[in-house]
Amino acid sequence: MHTLEQLRAGSLNGARHLKLCENLTTFPLEILNLKETLEVLDLTGNQLSALPDALAECTKLRILFCSENHFTALPEVLGRCPALSMVGFKANRIEMVSPKSLPAKLRWLILTDNAIDRLPDELGQCTSLQKLMLAGNRLTALPASLVHCQRLELLRIAANRIEAFPTWLLALPRLAWLAYAGNPFAGEWEPKRANSVADIPWQELELGALLGQGASGAIHRATWRPAAGQPVALALKLFKGAVTSDGLPAAEMKAALAAGQHAALIGVLGRVDDHPSGIPALGMTLVSPHMQNLAGPPSLDSCTRDIYPEGLALSLSAALAMVRNVASAAAHLHRLGVMHGDLYGHNLLHDGEGAVLLGDFGAASCYPLADAVLAAALERLEVRAFGCLLEELLALCPAKAAECESLHRLANECQRPEVALRPSFAEIGSRLDDALCSLRTERAPLMG
Structure with missing residues (x-):
């Protein structure tokens, strides 16, 4: 992490990477002093709503993160940045994506958790696109022109409003990682009944150490002490309610329950429906520390x-x-x-x-x-x-x-x-x- 003070003092001159998070409301023009060298710019976690046209002078800028800001439109200056290939504007207020905002060399576009209801047909002209993350928007359809993005490998369209599955996706030659749960068309495809697992009352659980934390929730070591039976050591996943890069935690929980038991899957032992804060939770098999x-x-x-x-x-x-x-x-x-x-x-x-x-x-x-x-x-x-x-x-x-x-x-x-x-x-x-x-x-x- 860098500071605005360092930038203004000139101590970052020649920097290739810059990360600023200081509750900024306007773009610090001193960043442009790095236009000859800057390759990665991370302005996540500020209050920005616009970028200057002069950003296009940063001719070596490859990667730009502006997540968790206040943008309502994807800035058009991005399309004039000659080397820009990765763009991240997760969790803003973006409603509009102009064709002019799409860089010619775009490989990776992150627009998760915004309010976008339509994408421009010109997105299909971004033939270098490999990774497209659109979960948690208001899309009702994808532009059919995406069929021309023959290098697309990962696509996240979960938690949108897409009415019909875009079957042309299935012909993309490199697509390998796809998430679409939480759309109207997928509602009928969700399992009508999950595999049978135990109901674990919250009051029968003793929460232990935090084992790990991810986008969809936190996993704790826990002990389940059922009223009848022996104590069971397990891993307890407490889900968050927010949209993740992949979709909605509720969809993850449904899929995990639908998956059932298999020797090479982390098993689900039970579900918790009565957390004091209403948080959904799953009790899972406690994995040996030898597994890395x-x-x-x-x-x-x-x-x-x-x-x-x-x-x-x-x-x-x-x-x-x-x-x-x-x-x-x-x-x-x-x-x-x-x-x-x-x-x-x-x-x-x-x-x-x-x-x-x-x-x-x-x-x-x-x-x-x-x-x-x-x-x-x-x-x-x-x-x-x-x-x-x-x-x-x-x-x-x-x-x-x-x-x-x-x-x-x-x-x-x-x-x-x-x-x-x-x-x-x-x-x-x-x-x-x-x-x-x-x-x-x-x-x-x-x-x-």
């Missing part, structure tokens, strides 16, 4: 691909076991008409030996199994996300190229641009079983 996050989320530069810990290496047998477990969990979800929507390494916990747990249903969406064509297309959309994960894990294996040849071929097939030609999760599971069997056969003499 596999990856970190994508960076500003990687955009859609996870960041793995430096030096992380996996044996081929461990990586194979992990992806087999993930494929099994994904197949289980799709048999229930649930798309995870965020099938990523950063949502996996692992022990380094092949055990893995998939969590975080914040981007999950449900779909009707009765519509076989739609169901198959949505499953194969998520298969591409699996293909990216398989590719990333293979890169962490110091195995011989010949041992991984069939797996690299599978990863490529999962990412085929022709969506209908990708394998199903059932087929993927079968092929991974064959690969595991072959690996064990080849190495058995060595182990003997």
Whole structure:
């Protein structure tokens, strides 16, 4: 974090990154003194409502964050910033998005939690677009021109007012992470009945240490002491009510309950409906501390691909076991008409030996199994996300190229641009079983 005082004193001259959060109501023109070097500008958490036309003079500006301000329109000057590729205006009051506000090199656009009811057709001309985050607006439809954004990989349109599912999305060759819960069309697709779980009275819970906190809520260690029965240690997720980057916490809760039980999913033990403040909560399986996050989320530069810990290496047998477990969990979800929507390494916990747990249903969406064509297309959309994960894990294996040849071929097939030609999760599971069997056969003499 920097200060306005530092900026005005000239001590930030030559800076490439600048972050100011000082309750600003007007754009500090001293920022323009950095126009020759500034690449990343973060003005999140102020009270700004306008940007100066001179911002276009910042010819190296690649990334601009102006979330949690008071903008009512996406500033048109953005479209004149020659290097700008990432734009974040989450949680403002934006109602208008002008075609002139769209930078030519746009890769990543965040307009979550605003009041936008229409997007310009010109958005389809942003052919470098990879990531588009629109959850929590008032959209009734998407511009059909988005079909020209052939590089689009992640799309968040949850918690809008979209009347009909835009089926042309299913033909996008690179789309892998999609969230659409909380729209009128999805209302009929939500599970009519959640899987049976216990009702956990709030008064029977003892809240413990905070285990973690995310966009949709906080997770605490807790002990459930039922009136009849033994105490149960669990993880208690207390949901927030606000819109997240993926959608609404209520939709996450529904999807988690619909997902049921699977060995590679973080299990749901029960729901809490009587929190004193009315907060919805879920009791979940307490995960062993030996299980660690596999990856970190994508960076500003990687955009859609996870960041793995430096030096992380996996044996081929461990990586194979992990992806087999993930494929099994994904197949289980799709048999229930649930798309995870965020099938990523950063949502996996692992022990380094092949055990893995998939969590975080914040981007999950449900779909009707009765519509076989739609169901198959949505499953194969998520298969591409699996293909990216398989590719990333293979890169962490110091195995011989010949041992991984069939797996690299599978990863490529999962990412085929022709969506209908990708394998199903059932087929993927079968092929991974064959690969595991072959690996064990080849190495058995060595182990003997």
